[in-house]
Amino acid sequence: MSPRLVVLGPPGAGKTTVGRLLAERLGASFRDTDEDVVAAAGRPIADIFTTDGEPAFRALEEAAVERGLAEHDGVLALGGGAVLSAVTRARLAGHAVVFLNVGMAEGVRRTGLSTARPLLAGVNPRSTFKALLDARLPLYREVATIEVVTDDLAPEQVVDAVLDRWEPARASE
Numbered sequence: 001m002s003p004r005l006v007v008l009g010p011p012g013a014g015k016t017t018v019g020r021l022l023a024e025r026l027g028a029s030f031r032d033t034d035e036d037v038v039a040a041a042g043r044p045i046a047d048i049f050t051t052d053g054e055p056a057f058r059a060l061e062e063a064a065v066e067r068g069l070a071e072h073d074g075v076l077a078l079g080g081g082a083v084l085s086a087v088t089r090a091r092l093a094g095h096a097v098v099f100l101n102v103g104m105a106e107g108v109r110r111t112g113l114s115t116a117r118p119l120l121a122g123v124n125p126r127s128t129f130k131a132l133l134d135a136r137l138p139l140y141r142e143v144a145t146i147e148v149v150t151d152d153l154a155p156e157q158v159v160d161a162v163l164d165r166w167e168p169a170r171a172s173e
């Protein structure tokens with residue numbers, strides 16, 4: 001079994017929102033590795049970061065991505081930092097991988113009111129977001145087969161853009 005589409009990108013790119021809509025549009029099921037981590041740990045992500053630290057979260061996340069790739073045949077959304085794992089990046093080879101991109105200003109705007117993302121909870125979310133983008137952009141691009149810039153698109157428009165790019169690629173496979 002293998003997901004039809006894997007969705008990744010920075011926090012606020014819309015992986016969860018657009019991933020769910022993409023699944024609906026395709027008549028497929030949706031799974032999000034963040035939800036899988038929370039279910040496996042029995043605690044919210046912020047608690048895992050605070051109590052056990054980021055490396056513990058990353059280990060749970062790597063295992064959740066592995067399970068998602070092995071068990072799920074719909075749309076699989078990853079957490080924004082999942083690509084930091086070289087093991088995960090290697091596992092993504094051969095899959096249809098959508099990189100939803102978002103710039104700093106819009107990414108911070110979309111995530112600003114949430115306390116659920118511990119990495120962005122510090123005093124200067126703009127500089128944190130910028131550093132995160134600088135570190136991760138090459139990693140997202142290393143594994144992606146499709147990239148969509150989402151800053152000026154509503155979620156349904158992002159779905160259209162993904163399907164516009166993905167369906168011709170499938171037809172020529």
Ligand SMILES: Nc1ncnc2c1ncn2[C@@H]1O[C@H](COP(=O)(O)OP(=O)(O)O)[C@@H](O)[C@H]1O
Pocket residue numbers: 009010011012013014015016017018080110111150153154155158
């Ligand atoms: N294309 C978009 N335009 C405007 N708001 C969006 C868009 N995509 C997502 N959002 C909003 O941004 C926030 C974060 O979206 P989410 O899907 O959780 O992102 P991610 O899973 O990539 O971190 C949510 O409030 C969501 O409604």
Ligand SMILES: O=C(O)C1=C[C@@H](OP(=O)(O)O)[C@@H](O)[C@H](O)C1
Pocket residue numbers: 009010011012015016034045078079080081082116117118119
């Ligand atoms: O970027 C990151 O490192 C993280 C992104 C979050 O998921 P979203 O990208 O869905 O917000 C979640 O996995 C965790 O808070 C860490």
Ligand SMILES: [Mg+2]
Pocket residue numbers: 015016017032034077078079
């Ligand atoms: Mg998400």
